[in-house]
Amino acid sequence: MRQSIRALGWASRILWIATVVFMVTALYSPLKLLLERQIEIGSPQPSFSNSTITVSIPLFINNTGFYDLSNLNVRTSVADHDGTLISASTTSAENIPRGGSINETHAISVGIGDIISKNLTHLLFNDSTLVLDLSVGLKIAHVIPLQVSTSLNMSWGAPLYDPAIRIVDSPEPYNSTHFNMTAELSFENHSPFDIDGTLSLEVFNERDEFLGLWGGLLSAHSGEPHNEQVTVYIPSDAIFKFSGSGEVHAHFESPMGSLDWRFAYG
Amino acid sequence: MADEGNTHSLLRKILPNVIRAALKGFIMFLLTYLLPTLLMETMMPLDTLLEMPSEYTALVFAFSAIVVFFTVVAELFSGTIFQHAFGISRALVLIMYFIYALNGGVITSAFQIPEQPQLVHIFADLRAFLAMLIFLNLLGFAKSMFGAINFLAERVESV
Numbered sequence: 001m002r003q004s005i006r007a008l009g010w011a012s013r014i015l016w017i018a019t020v021v022f023m024v025t026a027l028y029s030p031l032k033l034l035l036e037r038q039i040e041i042g043s044p045q046p047s048f049s050n051s052t053i054t055v056s057i058p059l060f061i062n063n064t065g066f067y068d069l070s071n072l073n074v075r076t077s078v079a080d081h082d083g084t085l086i087s088a089s090t091t092s093a094e095n096i097p098r099g100g101s102i103n104e105t106h107a108i109s110v111g112i113g114d115i116i117s118k119n120l121t122h123l124l125f126n127d128s129t130l131v132l133d134l135s136v137g138l139k140i141a142h143v144i145p146l147q148v149s150t151s152l153n154m155s156w157g158a159p160l161y162d163p164a165i166r167i168v169d170s171p172e173p174y175n176s177t178h179f180n181m182t183a184e185l186s187f188e189n190h191s192p193f194d195i196d197g198t199l200s201l202e203v204f205n206e207r208d209e210f211l212g213l214w215g216g217l218l219s220a221h222s223g224e225p226h227n228e229q230v231t232v233y234i235p236s237d238a239i240f241k242f243s244g245s246g247e248v249h250a251h252f253e254s255p256m257g258s259l260d261w262r263f264a265y266g
Numbered sequence: 267m268a269d270e271g272n273t274h275s276l277l278r279k280i281l282p283n284v285i286r287a288a289l290k291g292f293i294m295f296l297l298t299y300l301l302p303t304l305l306m307e308t309m310m311p312l313d314t315l316l317e318m319p320s321e322y323t324a325l326v327f328a329f330s331a332i333v334v335f336f337t338v339v340a341e342l343f344s345g346t347i348f349q350h351a352f353g354i355s356r357a358l359v360l361i362m363y364f365i366y367a368l369n370g371g372v373i374t375s376a377f378q379i380p381e382q383p384q385l386v387h388i389f390a391d392l393r394a395f396l397a398m399l400i401f402l403n404l405l406g407f408a409k410s411m412f413g414a415i416n417f418l419a420e421r422v423e424s425v
Contacts, residue, residue: 001416008409012402019398024305145391150384 026141029065038062046193048255053193055108059091062101067141069096074106075135081128084118086110112257124259125163127190128156157190159220165201165248165265171234179234181212181242183265186227189220197254203232203265205246211238218252287341294337299330325367332359347417353410357403364399371396 042058135149212234220226245266336356371393
């Protein structure tokens with residue numbers, strides 16, 4: 001009996017020491033990475049392709065801790081101020097062994113098609129605040145799951161803020177078949193990217209009867225107001241329908257995607 | 267005269283236990299409070315440590331107090347059945363303490379990044395740790411239980 005009690009005592013002591021050492025080193029391990037700045041998050045790089053705006057964030061982790069880091073998961077979700085999800089993305093790494101490192105890029109993609117299909121076109125015309133939820137999860141020493149999360153508010157600048165068309169000159173005869181009318185198209189590009197594409201405008205009167213159209217290239221620089229004089233050609237037989245007010249149907253085509261919207265004039 | 271003799275023999279019996287209890291209590295205080303505090307001070311920058319919530323500091327102090335108290339009383343009563351009874355109590359109290367301190371194994375905390383408006387939430391699943399700590403205390407519980415049984419058996423044999 002005495003021998004068993006003594007054995008239990010020693011086993012207990014050894015296990016206590018092992019557990020305490022493991023606990024201290026396992027909890028200190030991720031802290032060490034933070035203190036030694038072995039976790040680096042690079043500056044976001046925006047890019048556009050196939051109707052998608054992609055923000056890439058380089059992520060570098062050098063595991064100088066005492067244990068492997070596994071099941072690394074970086075999750076981001078972007079939602080508008082009403083909570084409608086715009087984009088969600090995940091980047092994961094199976095294992096970062098002790099002494100090893102990873103160099104990943106976390107990409108947050110927002111498709112123009114998504115914005116339109118999710119009825120978020122107000123983001124194209126109105127400045128807003130987007131909510132970015134960021135969560136990083138990992139397992140320390142394959143045993144301790146740890147998750148860090150935060151929520152950031154980002155201001156969103158609308159690329160086509162406050163679009164308006166103002167008639168500068170009333171329709172005047174252009175040739176035997178058409179009248180021309182000069183109008184000024186204006187909006188402000190509050191977004192961080194330039195807008196390049198083709199724009200076509202179809203002008204309708206108050207009774208939604210077609211009057212004329214204009215088409216041309218559109219180039220609006222980031223952070224600048226855009227004013228453009230456009231000449232709309234109205235067939236002679238439709239000039240009597242012109243009443244000075246109505247609606248403009250706009251169609252914009254760019255490498256980022258295409259967009260249709262309507263706004264009133266007059 | 268006889269009283270004086272009794273007091274002397276009692277002191278001679280108790281004094282080594284008291285000295286041993288004081289020494290072990292001090293070593294335990296060093297190991298469970300001073301050493302972790304010193305380690306934390308050297309491993310973490312001071313400003314991080316100062317921002318450590320006071321509840322965690324209180325929990326470290328409570329752990330140290332429990333360990334020191336049971337070490338001292340077990341040593342004072344060594345050679346009696348109370349030594350084993352305190353061993354059993356210590357294991358049970360520590361199990362309850364760990365469940366409380368580790369919040370059942372799931373720890374959530376939130377703090378603000380200096381000069382930033384947003385809150386950072388931390389979630390740690392320490393159930394594996396908690397299981398290990400409970401297992402260790404159950405081992406201590408079993409040891410004290412066997413100790414008590416052995417003590418009683420030896421007493422019966424000697425009578």
